[in-house]
Amino acid sequence: MEPIARTFEQTDWITITLMVSLLFPLIAKSIYYTRFINFIILPFNNKYITMYTKKEKLFNWFHFQMSVFQIINTTLFIFFIWRSYFNPTEAKNPYIFPLLLAGVFLFITAKTMVQLFNGFIFNSYNTFNELIFKKLTYLNYAGIVLFIANIFLAYVFIDSQIVIIIALILFFIINIIGWVTVLRNYQKFISSYFFYFILYLCALEIAPLVIMGSFLK
Template sequence: MKEVLLRTIENVDWITLILCCSIATMVLAKKIYYGRFANFIILPFNNKYIFLYNKKDKLSHWFTIFLSIFQLLNFALFLYYLDSIFHVTQRSTTPFSYMITLGVLIAFFFSKLILHLCNAFVFNIQGAISEFLFKKISYFNYSSLVMFIANILLTYIVKDSKIVIYISVLLIITINTLGWVTAIRNHQKLITNNFFYFILYLCTLEIAPLVLLGDYFKD
């Protein structure tokens, strides 16, 4: 009994460290770029953040980088809990499995980003793709706030709660769907003029990578 208790405390300790690191990145982003943060926090209800910062620095700005770190840390932990609760894979849920998940997500994130930028270079639409990516990443970074709250609840309050997972997934999908709708609406003319390439883009750079990522975690 004592051994089980110690193991549980140890598990919570490493998760607490991950959560503290993610909080630190968010606090740092807020402290250094308060104006950006104030506009970002109301993103689903007001597009001011997109309109103000879509033309400046975009993906390479440190505020976006801080939020992406926050997102990756919490996304990996959310997937860890998803696997732990629903037994999606046959892997044991350990700190090492979390690190593997985090590593795969980082590799996936950068590989997909590079493919997007290469595609933009080939078709000479760097500006449009950069703006499109900024919108998508901004909304996905915002949805990581939902992941963070879910991770807090699953760690300290309602452990192994499927309801928390279901609600969180629904909110994450809703936020990112809103981001997609906003991005498509803002680039409607470009998409209409290049509809075939847009469908090709969806299949090769959006759907296919997600299928491959899903197959990896399933296996």
């Protein structure tokens, strides 16, 4: 019985984290039911993007709640990657998850602020606001995939590398759909600032992935 007790102790904080994260979409669904339903079918129907890109600002309560849900589950998924691939012993440190959570939050916040600042520089704040809204919407949707993966990694296929790979593939597919949507809708705007767009991709999209990979190692 002792090994079972230890297993439950190790998953207690993960269970609490998953339950806390789940509160945010549940609250969002109860308050914004129609919007939530449109959000759920996002990869198969762009009705959500069409309805809310112009209508809503980037900073609204529904978007905020889904972003918190996504940030928590992205952090937990990164934790599972680290524990499974790189450093299972260090993952037992109680400060690791809070540090990862702070890092993910600061990165997404800083990245969004830099993008909005670029909107002011190029006198295209509204365009950048819409572009960021679309990208973050798809990123938030990918948080649902990570939430499901986290459940499997915590309780069913514990630290399974196959689950991690499948989740990563789905995560990138959803975000690629988002990027294709952005490129299709803003191709004229992007072509006008193509050089700066390439710099943006290198500095804010590719470089962070390289840095994160180095950190996990």
